[in-house]
Each structure stands twice: as structure tokens, then as C-alpha cells.
Amino acid sequence: xxxxxxxxxxxxxxxxxxxxxxxxxxxxxxxxxxxxxxxxxxxxxxxxxxxxxxxxxxxxxxxxxxxxxxxxxxxxxxxxxxxxxxxxxxxxxxxxxxxxxxxxxxxxxxxxxxxxxxxxxxxxxxxxxxxxxxxxxxxxxxxxxxxxxxxxxxxxxxxxxxxxxxxxxxxxxxxxxxxxxxxxxxxxxxxxxxxxxxxxxxxxxxxxxxxxxxxxxxxxxxxxxxxxxxxxxxxxxxxxxxxxxxxxxxxxxxxxxxxxxxxxxxxxxxxxxxxxxxxx
Ligand SMILES: [Zn+2]
Numbered sequence: 001x002x003x004x005x006x007x008x009x010x011x012x013x014x015x016x017x018x019x020x021x022x023x024x025x026x027x028x029x030x031x032x033x034x035x036x037x038x039x040x041x042x043x044x045x046x047x048x049x050x051x052x053x054x055x056x057x058x059x060x061x062x063x064x065x066x067x068x069x070x071x072x073x074x075x076x077x078x079x080x081x082x083x084x085x086x087x088x089x090x091x092x093x094x095x096x097x098x099x100x101x102x103x104x105x106x107x108x109x110x111x112x113x114x115x116x117x118x119x120x121x122x123x124x125x126x127x128x129x130x131x132x133x134x135x136x137x138x139x140x141x142x143x144x145x146x147x148x149x150x151x152x153x154x155x156x157x158x159x160x161x162x163x164x165x166x167x168x169x170x171x172x173x174x175x176x177x178x179x180x181x182x183x184x185x186x187x188x189x190x191x192x193x194x195x196x197x198x199x200x201x202x203x204x205x206x207x208x209x210x211x212x213x214x215x216x217x218x219x220x221x222x223x224x225x226x227x228x229x230x231x232x233x234x235x236x237x238x239x240x241x242x243x244x245x246x247x248x249x250x251x252x253x254x255x256x257x258x259x260x261x262x263x264x265x266x267x268x269x270x271x272x273x274x275x276x277x278x279x280x
Contacts (some may be wrong), residue, residue: 003101020097020228024257026106028221032262033122034219040256048075050248053166053231055174056255057082058222063122063256066230068225072237073249076145076163076189077170077228079118082225084227085175087114091141091188101137101196103127108190108220115277116269119220126218129211136197136208139218143196143205145189145241146233161188161232161241170229173237192218192230192251194238209239219256223269225248228253 005011040063049052049072058064066075081087090111097107103124107117127140148158148165158165164186172182193212198205230253234247 023210028120032078035262036258039259043257044254048230048232050232051161051234053229055229056169056253058228058255059225060222061227061267062222064220064228065217065254067252067257068212068214069250069252072212073251074233074238075192075196075251076233077192078229079165080227082227085185088187097215100140102139102143115272119222122221123219125216128263134197136195138195140191140194140196143191161234165231166231167229170182185194208274210237217218
């Protein structure tokens with residue numbers, strides 16, 4: 001390791017600057033959110049079996065509710081524009097805009113060249129958790145998803161019921177795409193109910209047992225027509241990093257319709273305004 005320069009302390013003392021101040025991203029109006037959530041009507045329900053994934057389509061103006069139903073379980077969520085799979089959830093930019101963990105009022109943004117809100121979190125029953133003494137929070141956008149490539153690299157063999165492969169199979173079944181054409185559409189996830197952080201000493205990604213319990217839920221308002229895929233992760237509640245031995249539970253996805261009067265003044269977000277000229 002190199003010796004620190006004489007002015008190392010001064011360099012380290014530079015003031016942190018929040019890249020994207022939160023006042024540039026106003027949260028949805030609380031009164032409007034309450035009106036939207038009053039009297040939700042069920043449209044469709046899908047149960048995601050343990051160590052599997054399932055898809056559900058959520059029309060714009062509807063709500064995706066993900067519920068823990070039998071026991072602590074985390075889920076790996078992918079979102080696409082239902083009419084254009086190239087517009088998909090952008091975990092990295094969402095993290096940069098809102099932080100490492102999402103809760104009520106935060107938005108899930110789509111990838112370039114679209115970059116617009118795909119969904120807005122209206123309700124999070126785990127919003128009380130905050131950040132704990134380990135620096136961990138719930139619902140992260142820092143993890144990627146468990147996958148067979150990393151298994152092969154680190155553990156010597158693939159585990160086929162990992163979230164990546166679960167999402168590939170679910171998307172292939174939903175769209176009719178062959179698996180090799182479905183796979184490139186699977187992307188870094190929104191880790192629903194997962195409790196994660198970075199270790200204090202080396203800033204390595206860690207998980208701990210999720211605080212989610214049956215009855216807990218998170219609700220996402222669809223800003224555009226969405227295709228959602230959710231994997232019930234083989235790590236279960238992520239208390240350990242086993243796959244075959246972890247206790248796993250199903251998750252439920254509901255598509256819910258709000259009172260149409262509450263949507264009277266809502267407009268779907270337009271495509272991003274950048275003209276893609278890139279200075280040319
Ligand atoms: Zn997983």
C-alpha cells in the first residue's frame with residue numbers, strides 16, 4: 001500500500017455533495033395517494049411458488065401489491081414496459097436518485113434512453129425499519145440477483161432455481177420467447193423485502209434475516225403499462241446464503257384497480273425529453 005500524502009486528512013475532509021438532491025424528485029401527494037389506495041378493487045392474483053418466478057401484467061394506473069403470505073421471504077422483481085421489453089427497470093439510476101433502499105414515495109426508473117418513472121411506491125408496511133445498527137435497510141437496489149454464472153464461478157456448479165434463471169423461465173413462458181432470447185431482457189432487480197447493507201470495515205454487500213412477516217406488503221403504482229416478474233428467492237429470508245437448505249415460502253402478487261375518479265388528474269409520464277443527439 002502506498003504511503004498517505006501529507007495532506008491526506010484534508011483530502012478526506014472534502015464535503016460530501018448529494019448528487020441528486022431530493023427536492024428535484026418530489027414525492028407523490030399524500031392526499032392523492034390516500035384517495036388512490038381507498039377502495040382498491042382486485043383484478044388478478046398470482047402466487048409465486050418458492051424457488052420459482054411468475055409474471056403479472058399491471059396496466060398503467062393500477063397497483064402491484066406484493067405480499068408476504070406464509071413466512072419470511074424475499075423477492076427479486078423485474079419490470080418492463082409491457083409493450084416494449086427494451087424499456088426496463090434501471091436499478092443503478094434508481095439507486096443514484098433515491099438511495100440504496102426504497103420506500104414509500106420513491107420511484108422505480110426505466111433504463112436509457114427512456115429514463116422515466118415506471119412505478120411509484122405508494123405503501124410499504126416495513127417503512128418503520130429504517131436503517132439498523134448494522135447500516136442495513138429493507139428493499140434494496142444494490143444487489144443484482146442470485147444467478148448460475150456466479151454459482152459456477154465461485155461454487156463450482158450452477159443452481160438452476162436461482163432468481164436469474166427463475167426470471168428467465170417466467171419471462172419465456174409469459175412472452176413465448178425462447179429462453180436464450182428471453183435471458184438478455186432479465187436485469188438487475190428490485191430486492192423486495194430483502195434486508196441488506198455494506199459491512200462497516202470493507203463495504204462488502206451483506207444480507208441479514210429479513211424483518212418481513214406474513215401480512216407485510218409493498219405497493220407499486222404503475223406509471224406505464226407494466227410486465228412484472230417476481231422470483232421467490234431460494235435464499236428464503238436471507239438469514240444465510242444457502243440455496244437448497246434455506247426455508248422458502250411463496251409470495252403473492254395482486255393487480256389492484258383504484259377508483260377511477262382518483263385518476264382523473266393523473267397523466268402517465270411522457271418519454272424522456274432528451275433528443276439523443278449526443279452533441280453531434
Ligand atoms: Zn435470489
